[in-house]
Amino acid sequence: MPFIYKKRLINLTINGDNYEVLTYPNKTLLEVLREDLKLTGTKEACDSGECGTCTILLNGKPVRSCLILAIEAEGKEIITIEGIGKGTELHPIQQAFIEHGAIQCGYCSPGMILTAKALLDENPSPTEEEIKIAISGNLCRCTGYNKIVKAIESLSSERKEHSYGRT
Amino acid sequence: MRLPYFDVIKITNISELLENLGKEDANVKILAGGTDLIPRLRYRLLSPSLLLSIKELTELKGINQNSSFLEIGAVTTLKELISSPIVSSHFKAVKEAAESVAAPPIWNMATVGGNICQDTRCLFYNQSPFWRKEHPPCKKAGGEKCLVIGKGQKCFSVYQGDLAPALMAFNSKIEIIKNKSTKTIEIEDIFSGRGDAPLSLSLNEFLSKIFIPFAGKCQVGSAYEKLRLRKALDYPLISVAAVLLYDKESNVLDLNLGYSGVGPKPFLLKKSIEFNKRINEFPSDLIKDITAEVLKKSQMVNNLFVPATYRREMIPIFTKKAIDRAWKQLNSNF
Numbered sequence: 001m002p003f004i005y006k007k008r009l010i011n012l013t014i015n016g017d018n019y020e021v022l023t024y025p026n027k028t029l030l031e032v033l034r035e036d037l038k039l040t041g042t043k044e045a046c047d048s049g050e051c052g053t054c055t056i057l058l059n060g061k062p063v064r065s066c067l068i069l070a071i072e073a074e075g076k077e078i079i080t081i082e083g084i085g086k087g088t089e090l091h092p093i094q095q096a097f098i099e100h101g102a103i104q105c106g107y108c109s110p111g112m113i114l115t116a117k118a119l120l121d122e123n124p125s126p127t128e129e130e131i132k133i134a135i136s137g138n139l140c141r142c143t144g145y146n147k148i149v150k151a152i153e154s155l156s157s158e159r160k161e162h163s164y165g166r167t
Numbered sequence: 168m169r170l171p172y173f174d175v176i177k178i179t180n181i182s183e184l185l186e187n188l189g190k191e192d193a194n195v196k197i198l199a200g201g202t203d204l205i206p207r208l209r210y211r212l213l214s215p216s217l218l219l220s221i222k223e224l225t226e227l228k229g230i231n232q233n234s235s236f237l238e239i240g241a242v243t244t245l246k247e248l249i250s251s252p253i254v255s256s257h258f259k260a261v262k263e264a265a266e267s268v269a270a271p272p273i274w275n276m277a278t279v280g281g282n283i284c285q286d287t288r289c290l291f292y293n294q295s296p297f298w299r300k301e302h303p304p305c306k307k308a309g310g311e312k313c314l315v316i317g318k319g320q321k322c323f324s325v326y327q328g329d330l331a332p333a334l335m336a337f338n339s340k341i342e343i344i345k346n347k348s349t350k351t352i353e354i355e356d357i358f359s360g361r362g363d364a365p366l367s368l369s370l371n372e373f374l375s376k377i378f379i380p381f382a383g384k385c386q387v388g389s390a391y392e393k394l395r396l397r398k399a400l401d402y403p404l405i406s407v408a409a410v411l412l413y414d415k416e417s418n419v420l421d422l423n424l425g426y427s428g429v430g431p432k433p434f435l436l437k438k439s440i441e442f443n444k445r446i447n448e449f450p451s452d453l454i455k456d457i458t459a460e461v462l463k464k465s466q467m468v469n470n471l472f473v474p475a476t477y478r479r480e481m482i483p484i485f486t487k488k489a490i491d492r493a494w495k496q497l498n499s500n501f
Contacts, residue, residue, distance in 0.1 A: 005172055025175040025218075028205075047168055048206040050400055055272055061246075062272040067205045069198075071175055072220055115272065136399035137270025 010074050014039070015083025021070065029073045030054045030065040033080060041081035041110045052138035055111035056080050062118045062137075081110035084117060092155060093117055100151035104142035112138045116152045124157040168209045168295065175218045181226050181375075185346060187219050188371040197221055197373060199242055200277040202269070203285040211296045212308070227280070227375055230254070239377040241280025246271070248279055258379055259496065260389035260408045264333035267391065267406075270399045280374045283331050283341070283357070287324035287365045287431055288402065289470040291315060307363045315470045322362030323468045326432050327402035331358075332425025333391050334377060335435040336410040342376040343368065351378070358432035365431060385412040385421075388497025392489040394428070394481050396472060403428040404471055405478050409489035411497045418442050424457065424486065428478070430466035449494045451487075458483035 005024060012019045014037070021036050033039045033056070043053035047066050054066040057079035084091040093113050096102070103109050112135060119126055119134040126134065131152045132145075140148065175198070178184045188195060196215040198204055199222065207213055221227065227242040230251050237253060245265045248254055254262050268277065291314040292299075292307045304310030306322040313323055331354065339354045357374065359367045368374070388411040395401035408425040420442040427433045436457060440450075461482055467475040 006174070024172065026170045026172050028170065031169075047209055049202055049269070049273060052270070052272065058275075061275040063275050064202075064272055067201045067276065069175060069201070069218075069220070072177070072222060133399075134271055137272045 008071060010071050012070070012073055012078060013076070014078045015080060023070055025069065025071055027070045028066055029056070029068045029070045029078070032070040033065060039080050039082050043107055043110060045107070050137075050139070051108075052111040052115065053108055055114050055138060057114050057118055060118060060121060062115045079114065079117075081114060084113070091117070093120070093152070096151040096154050097148070100147045100154065102143060102147040102151040108138055108140040108142075112140065112148060116155075119152070120155055126152070126156060128153060170205070170208050171211060171214050173208075173215055173218050175220055177220045177222075178224055180224070181344065184219060184221060184224065184373065185344070185371070187217070188373065189346065195219060195370070199281040200244070202273055202277045203281055207286065207293075210294065212292070234381075236381060237379045239279055239379070241278060241283075241374050241376060243279050245274040245277045245279065245282065249274060257381060257387070258333075258337055258389065260333040260336060260391040260410060260493070261330065261379070263391035264329040264393075264406075264408060267393045267395075267403075268329050279330060279377060282328050283334070283354070283377070284366055284368075284374055285326075285328050287322075287326050287362045289315065289322075289324035289362070290472070291470060292324055313468075315468045322431065323466060323470060324362035324365075324431060325428055325467075325471060326358065326365060326430070327428050328433065329391070329393065329403060329406060329427065331433045332406060332427040332435075333389075333408035333410075334379065334425070335433060336389070336408040336423040336425035337379050338423065339380070340378045341374055342378070343372050344375045345369070345372040349375070355433075355435055360430075360432045362431035382412055384416070385414050386497060386500045387412055388493040388495070388500075390489045390492035390496065392485045392492070394478070394485055404473055405429055405481055405485060407482075407485045407489040409486070409493040411490075411493045413442055413497060422457075422490070424461075424489070426461060426465070426482075428471075429461070429464075429482070434464055436460060436464075449487075449490050454483065454487050454490060458486050461486070 007022050007024055009022050033042050045051045045053040049064040049067045054064055055062050056065045058076050093116050115138050131149050194216045196218055198218040198220045224242050227240040229240045231238045248265045291305050305314040307324050312318055334354050340351050341354050342349050342351050391408045393406040394404040405428040410423040412421040420440050422438045424436040467478050469475050
């Protein structure tokens, strides 16, 4: 008897939009984002939940999309890096990263920026230690992390270099 | 790497879970946070045909308390555990252990039950199929012998869970559900001591709740220390949870030490001594006796990122670090 690989129709809410996706149950959210929906801002690197390049926001919390099955993300609000700007206008975190030299190759940046967004949404005035703990799950081989921490610090509501609101 | 094909059922209540676990010819695995299972599936270390996703099983979520113990649902996330004021104030070592796991995005996904029930690990086992095909299968992968020591019937893969030693040091119990019955056991009893089959759970049993007893009239000091190469992301190379419980009436100090990263299962060491408020430091000769006992019980080989000799040397150092911090917290109560 030939084995039957069955697909399922699922609905995903991504960056405020609804997507109907026909996919296999063993597909991860990362694979569906990148391959089915061509939202390639979220990156694939280690595939084991360590590096953080696949980080997206699920109901506002940073999670590893390489470890979540796409069908498990139904009914949840998914935010990817594509969803945080407004058209051609960069999000304040993206602007701060550019101004502080916190992006070199850019591969860690989507995950890093979303983790920073989740931190600042929950804690608008994080200390340097709190920032380092929050981004401890996002690896960067280029920058040495210093400028990334400075960029996030500049958005602290106490510093007021940028106006950062809950967007 | 792609995951192997499997079907998924989203479980919404315990009866549905039991019904699907109980099917005779089912090749079934429970999927909670997925932070341990999904990487192992990717490496083709196991190939279930069906996953039971319990992420939305609200019956097994949440932290509740009564006058005697704290009750934690197995599907409670590490983030919920870390954020709990009761865990922070009464079970500091448990909070420190949870905070030492991986990184914040993993805390949002990983569950307490999953962290306890995680599989054992070894440099020769947790590798891709491409890597492993260059060697005969190890004992844990269904082969005949351990590839680390090159002989023997024993698997030396390492239990590297962070929560278990801290929960054991607090004398925790767990509830196991099978068919329609439940049983409550000491948390140590879930670990078989066999690297190739680390849990003493049959196919249709699952861990549902964790109970941590309050210290009652005892004063408490606790701490968790973890040997790791990086400050985040790493599993413990060895780790120690120290819980000091002082009973003022009898003037007895109970010392509970939970260890992880020291063999195929975590273990607990218990000592009772007469308390002396005047001494500033925990007696060093007692730490020497304790670590001699730990080294005798531990089964470490060269299957992690640092040699076993180094990990053995670190046991007395990390034991002292954990006890010193627990002692400091206890003494701050006086």
